[in-house]
Amino acid sequence: MVAAEKPAPALIGEAEKAYRSGRYADAAALYEQAASACLKVGDMLQAAEQENNRSVALLLSGDARGASAAAERAGEAFHKAGDGIRYGLALGNQAAALEALAKRKEALAAFQKSADVLKQNGDRKYRGHVLKKIATLQLRSGRVIEALASMHAAYLYQQKLGPVEWVLKKLLDLVFRMFGRSR
Secondary structure, rough: OOOOOOHHHHHHHHHHHHHOOOOOHHHHHHHHHHHHHHHHOHHHHHHHHHHHHHHHHHHHHOHHHHHHHHHOOOHHHHHOOHHHHHHHHHHHHHHHHHHHOHHHHHHHHHHHHHHHHHHHOOOOHHHHHHHHHHHHHHHHHOOHHHHHHHHHHHHHHHOOHHHHHHHHHHHHHHHHOOOOOOO
């Protein structure tokens, strides 16, 4: 007797529970099953969303190569469907996986593409996070001025700034005013 397959919503719920409890490998496997279940009923975007979630769980479980591949598949599906924000997020997830694989140049390019796609689609929240990652990679590469510009842009996109971020933003505002560059 073959066990009945679980519907996608049940699998997604189990995957989210595993993810929240820090069982990332289990979550990745459940997200993969959920993506397959979504494909079986023809829900391509939900399948891509689960593949994107899987990429995050894989990265957190230490499988950066698998995370990169999953994010790439999700990104292709979102791009094909014209879902710009989720395409930008998948690019960011792929960039994070490339960074974990010590492919800094490729990671920086993917983060920059992610930031561009998110900007084109009017996203402010996630673009700020991506710009911070860009600044970090630029700083690690010795590109200090570019890193400062990226961090300044990130702060312009961030809705709420903590006290330290607020001070840094004000200092960066001053620096860029001194050099004749403003928003």
